[in-house]
Amino acid sequence: MRSRFDTERILLALAAPTLAVLVAALLSSVALLVAGHSPLSTFQSMASFGVDSGSIVQILNKSITYYLSGLAVAIGFRMNLFNIGVDGQYRIAAFFAAVAGGAVALPAPLHVLLIILVAAVVGALWAAIAGVLKVTRGVSEVISTIMLNFIAGGIVAYLLNPDRLAVRQGSQLINTHPLRQSGWFPGIPLPGGEVYGFIVVAALCGVGYTVLLNRTRFGYDLRATGLSETAAVASGVDVRRMVVRTMLISGGVAGLVGLPTLLGESHSYGQDFPLGYGFTGIAIALLGRNNPIGIGLGALLWSFLEQSSQILDLEGVPKEIVTIMQGVTVLSVVIAYELVRRFSLVQQQRRVGAELGTAAPTGDEVPA
Amino acid sequence: MTTTSPGPVVSEPAAAPAPVPGRRLRLSLPVVLLGLAGALVLVSLIRLVTGADDITSSGTTGAALRLAVPIGLAGLGGLWAERAGVVNIGLEGMMILGTWFGAWGAFQFGAWWGVLTGVLGGALGGLLHALATVTFGVDHIVSGVAINILGAGMTRYLSALVFEGTPGGGVTQSPSLPPIGTVTVPGLSPWLHTVERKGWFAVSDVAGVLGGLVTQVSLFTLLAIALIPLSWWALWRTKFGLRVRSCGENPHAAESLGVPVYRMKYLAVVISGGCAGLGGAFLSEVATNIYREGQTNGRGFIGLAAMIFGNWRPGGLAAGAGLFGYADALQLRSGGESVHALLLLLVVLLAGVAVWNFLRGRRVAAVVTLVFAALVLLWFLGTDRVPDEFVGFAPHITTLLVLSLAAQRLRMPAADGRPYRRGEA
Numbered sequence: 167m168r169s170r171f172d173t174e175r176i177l178l179a180l181a182a183p184t185l186a187v188l189v190a191a192l193l194s195s196v197a198l199l200v201a202g203h204s205p206l207s208t209f210q211s212m213a214s215f216g217v218d219s220g221s222i223v224q225i226l227n228k229s230i231t232y233y234l235s236g237l238a239v240a241i242g243f244r245m246n247l248f249n250i251g252v253d254g255q256y257r258i259a260a261f262f263a264a265v266a267g268g269a270v271a272l273p274a275p276l277h278v279l280l281i282i283l284v285a286a287v288v289g290a291l292w293a294a295i296a297g298v299l300k301v302t303r304g305v306s307e308v309i310s311t312i313m314l315n316f317i318a319g320g321i322v323a324y325l326l327n328p329d330r331l332a333v334r335q336g337s338q339l340i341n342t343h344p345l346r347q348s349g350w351f352p353g354i355p356l357p358g359g360e361v362y363g364f365i366v367v368a369a370l371c372g373v374g375y376t377v378l379l380n381r382t383r384f385g386y387d388l389r390a391t392g393l394s395e396t397a398a399v400a401s402g403v404d405v406r407r408m409v410v411r412t413m414l415i416s417g418g419v420a421g422l423v424g425l426p427t428l429l430g431e432s433h434s435y436g437q438d439f440p441l442g443y444g445f446t447g448i449a450i451a452l453l454g455r456n457n458p459i460g461i462g463l464g465a466l467l468w469s470f471l472e473q474s475s476q477i478l479d480l481e482g483v484p485k486e487i488v489t490i491m492q493g494v495t496v497l498s499v500v501i502a503y504e505l506v507r508r509f510s511l512v513q514q515q516r517r518v519g520a521e522l523g524t525a526a527p528t529g530d531e532v533p534a
Numbered sequence: 535m536t537t538t539s540p541g542p543v544v545s546e547p548a549a550a551p552a553p554v555p556g557r558r559l560r561l562s563l564p565v566v567l568l569g570l571a572g573a574l575v576l577v578s579l580i581r582l583v584t585g586a587d588d589i590t591s592s593g594t595t596g597a598a599l600r601l602a603v604p605i606g607l608a609g610l611g612g613l614w615a616e617r618a619g620v621v622n623i624g625l626e627g628m629m630i631l632g633t634w635f636g637a638w639g640a641f642q643f644g645a646w647w648g649v650l651t652g653v654l655g656g657a658l659g660g661l662l663h664a665l666a667t668v669t670f671g672v673d674h675i676v677s678g679v680a681i682n683i684l685g686a687g688m689t690r691y692l693s694a695l696v697f698e699g700t701p702g703g704g705v706t707q708s709p710s711l712p713p714i715g716t717v718t719v720p721g722l723s724p725w726l727h728t729v730e731r732k733g734w735f736a737v738s739d740v741a742g743v744l745g746g747l748v749t750q751v752s753l754f755t756l757l758a759i760a761l762i763p764l765s766w767w768a769l770w771r772t773k774f775g776l777r778v779r780s781c782g783e784n785p786h787a788a789e790s791l792g793v794p795v796y797r798m799k800y801l802a803v804v805i806s807g808g809c810a811g812l813g814g815a816f817l818s819e820v821a822t823n824i825y826r827e828g829q830t831n832g833r834g835f836i837g838l839a840a841m842i843f844g845n846w847r848p849g850g851l852a853a854g855a856g857l858f859g860y861a862d863a864l865q866l867r868s869g870g871e872s873v874h875a876l877l878l879l880l881v882v883l884l885a886g887v888a889v890w891n892f893l894r895g896r897r898v899a900a901v902v903t904l905v906f907a908a909l910v911l912l913w914f915l916g917t918d919r920v921p922d923e924f925v926g927f928a929p930h931i932t933t934l935l936v937l938s939l940a941a942q943r944l945r946m947p948a949a950d951g952r953p954y955r956r957g958e959a
Contacts, residue, residue: 201695248675303938308623308675309842310937312835316930324923448679484694486705489687497662497680501670508671 174513182506183453186499193498194491203483211481216474219358226361228469230368230426233462235447237375238420240456242307244379245392247412251296251311252420253444254318259289260424261322261342264435265331267428268343277349282367282425289421290414292318297413301406307413315444326437341436351429362430371419372458378415388412420444449496455503468492577879578739586875588867590739592730595746597866600821602859603758604629604830607813608837609844609851610765611656611806616846617769618802619782620667621951623678626834627685628659628807632814634689637708637825638696640818645714648819649754649812656811657804659685664803668796671953682834690827697825708825711818717756719748752820758812766848778802782947785954795954810834832930839933845944857936861929870919873928877914881907887939 195205215221235252242249249255263285272280296314299305325331332340353360379385391398391408399405423443428435450468454460475488581589588594608625615622622628635655640648659681666677690705697703702710726745730738769775778798780788785795813833818825836858843857844850864872884907892900 197691248679250679299934299938305934305937306842309835309839310934312832313839313930313934316832316927317934320923320927323926324921445683449683452676452680484691484698484705486687486691486694490684490691491687493680493684493687496683497666497677500672500676500680501666504670504672 175510178506178510182502183499185506186495186502189498189502190491190495193494194487197490198483198487201484208478208481208483208487211477212471212474215477216470219356221358221473223356223359223361225466225469225473226356226365227426227430228472229462229465230362230365231423231443232446232450232465232468233368234371234419234426235423235443236450236454236461236465237371237447237458238416238423239444239447239451240454240461241375241416241419242412243392243451243456245388245408245412246395247392247409247416248308249293249296249311249413249416249420250308250448251293251314251318251444252416252423252447253442254311254315255289255292255417255420256423256444257322257439257441258292258318259285259421260428260439261326261435262288263421263425264342264345264428265325267345267349268434271346272348274348277346278351278429281345281349281429282422285421285425286418287421290418293413293417293420294410297410300413301409307409322435326435335436339436339438341434344434345429349429350433351425353430362426364426364430367422368426371422372462375419376458384411420447423447449492452496453499467495574739574743575736576882578736580875580878580882581739582735584871584875584878586871587733588872589864589875590742591867592727592742592745592749594860594863594867594872595743596749596751597746597863598856598860599747599751599755600859601862602855603755604813604817604821604833605837605840605858605862606762606852606855607758607809607816608834609841609855610761610837610848611660611809611813612838612841613765613806613846613848613851614769614778614802614809615660615663615806616841616950617782617947618778618799619785619947619949619952619954620663620799620803620806621674621678622660622663622803622806622810623675623835623838624659624663624681624685625678625806625810625838626830626832627678627682628656628663628810629814629817629830629834629837630682630685630689631655631659632811633818633825633829634692634708634814635811636815637711637818638692639815640711641700641708645712645819648711649714649757649815652811652815652819653808654811656814657808659811660804660807661800663807664800667953668799668803671955673953674951693825693827702824706827708818710824713823714752714754714820716750716752718750723749754816754820758816761809761812762848762852769848779947781954782949785949789956796956799954810837813837836929836933839937842944842946843933843936843940846946854936858929858932861932864928865922865925869925869928870922873920873925874914874917877910877920881911881914884910 191205191209198205198208216225235256238252238255239249263281266284267277267281270277270280292314293311296305296307296310299310300307326340326342328334328340332342335341351363353363354365355361377385379389387398387403387408390401391403391405395405424435424439427440432439446468450461450464453464453467454462471488471491475485478485478487577590581587608629611625611628612622632652632655636648636652638648639651643651662684663677663681666672666680667674693703693708694705697708698705700709702708723745726741726748729741730745732738767775769779777788777793778801780791780793781795781798781802788798789795814830817829817833822829837855840854840858841851843854844852864876884903888900888903888907891897891903
């Protein structure tokens with residue numbers, strides 16, 4: 167009985183993402199057909215380009231960043247706290263980390279550690295603004311974190327100026343002081359190139375997330391608050407404090423999102439520092455159902471789609487088709503999970519009903 | 535028609551419910567007018583003190599009106615959805631769909647067709663949101679976020695398909711679009727401009743503000759403004775509106791009284807998407823004459839904030855949209871000096887809030903507010919202008935400030951954001 171139940175649970179858990187990917191593939195095919203392209207050959211060329219050894223390194227590198235961003239969002243999601251502000255948090259954190267790292271000369275491990283620390287603290291503090299506003303002034307974190315994204319962008323743009331915290335490099339580019347080599351995070355060589363060493367930190371964050379949520383009092387309180395705030399309050403959880411702490415942790419992880427790029431590649435924060443990873447993180451947390459392994463798979467899928475679409479322009483297909491694939495995947499994933507949840511709920515009720523011998527005579531409709 | 539009201543399900547139409555009767559200021563017409571007059575005198579004083587003429591110029595108010603329209607339309611979209619109990623964070627995505635479809639329709643068939651296609655594009659987003667939240671019971675915020683991602687992705691693909699290869703168009707922008715006509719009130723407009731140029735205290739400010747509102751106003755703007763009283767009438771004065779609102783307050787009771795809750799929610803969310811799409815079409819057709827990627831720039835969210843600021847009511851929403859539109863407009867009209875001048879206004883307002891807090895016995899809040907006021911005052915005295923980068927986020931920080939001052943006094947529809955399934959208690 168027990169083992170049958172478990173295989174059923176695994177099947178159900180796999181059903182949702184499979185369903186979602188199928189729906190996404192179907193709808194993307196429609197979009198391709200409308201534009202007069204063959205879906206099959208498009209998918210084929212994407213797949214063959216995506217497993218190229220150079221592509222694999224690119225995919226891994228992108229997914230490190232996305233993984234961290236997804237984790238940061240997921241921490242909030244677990245207690246129904248919507249941190250839409252990861253984008254602003256990682257930009258302002260990476261900027262100040264780059265400034266601090268560029269200003270000092272330290273032995274290698276300390277230098278990297280300092281940069282990581284500054285990024286985490288700045289990200290945490292920036293996110294905490296939204297947490298404090300929520301608990302003291304009742305401002306929804308959805309709105310405040312979005313507004314803080316714009317404000318963070320403005321502050322960084324203001325400080326990223328040769329008169330302030332940046333230097334001019336060449337005629338066009340403006341950067342923060344480049345990091346000395348002691349502040350670089352050594353990469354891991356692979357056949358197709360070098361993978362950011364920061365992958366180790368990202369993996370540690372994933373482990374830390376699992377331990378924090380499943381093995382600590384704080385994690386228990388956090389999940390309890392997410393499932394039922396009233397029940398959590400009744401069992402003695404101080405929800406206001408939980409909100410601020412969760413925002414701090416979420417923002418701290420968000421602060422790390424820019425570091426794979428900063429420590430592994432750009433070694434300074436410039437005007438061309440990539441934007442928008444925070445929003446990708448939301449999508450990935452949704453794809454991965456806030457599960458650390460699921461988020462990893464979501465990050466890989468997302469960066470696989472991005473990387474493999476690079477070939478499409480050569481084939482005459484607009485590579486923007488991938489943005490449709492990504493959007494449709496997210497929407498169908500959330501719907502598929504909801505459908506599967508309902509289905510398993512009905513199954514459970516039916517099983518309980520059968521065991522108690524009080525099953526409703528018409529077994530094929532949703533119990534009222 | 536409100537005589538058919540099913541008892542206590544829906545709040546009274548005219549007044550916001552007052553938890554502490556007698557202690558709360560009611561926003562009646564004289565109070566509003568008095569408040570407006572006071573604000574005008576204050577702003578006029580600040581203009582004289584700082585010499586920042588653009589804070590009440592007709593150019594600024596004209597721009598403010600233009601920028602308030604998309605925010606107000608997004609807010610109206612939020613109002614329709616949330617009055618039916620569906621939180622719509624996907625407004626931004628629906629607005630993006632509106633900018634693209636509006637531009638496409640205008641480019642293909644002509645300016646007014648663009649308005650229609652913009653509405654349809656946004657409504658399509660609304661339909662998706664309704665499908666996810668009402669039929670499938672997905673969390674409203676999750677679905678909204680997914681629609682924002684999808685909206686951005688879809689328009690990018692469509693641009694690559696349609697706009698690439700057109701004159702001036704490409705993956706990130708459309709060709710320039712045919713204009714929609716404007717109206718200027720003859721006689722009144724030039725006269726107001728003459729008065730405005732005199733620089734008289736208060737009088738010229740009134741002339742400037744009014745002048746901006748009667749000069750070269752787009753017909754699209756008039757349409758948008760008309761939608762606000764129309765929405766109020768539909769939601770608060772018709773049977774349909776009563777039913778929609780009952781779904782937002784207590785869907786179970788509504789269902790038991792025979793209201794088709796699912797259908798009402800669907801309709802309201804589709805209308806919501808249509809409003810957001812209209813706002814998007816306004817952005818591409820009137821505000822810039824071109825579709826450009828990222829042109830909504832968070833206005834869907836600001837519209838949502840305007841609706842929250844307006845306490846889930848059309849009048850308040852319009853005021854909020856006006857405020858945020860004004861903050862947005864300052865970037866275009868010598869922003870550095872104007873925003874610098876408004877810092878002084880902020881000091882006065884913060885000091886007022888501090889005094890009010892102190893009188894109500896909230897010492898800590900009073901001191902915190904006063905410290906903020908002092909810091910802003912120092913900033914004002916120590917500089918000549920606010921850096922352009924800061925002017926860029928003026929609307930966003932205004933949103934944050936306003937919400938943190940007002941959010942606790944607001945009341946949202948009772949069942950807002952809760953998934954509803956027929957027959958489940």
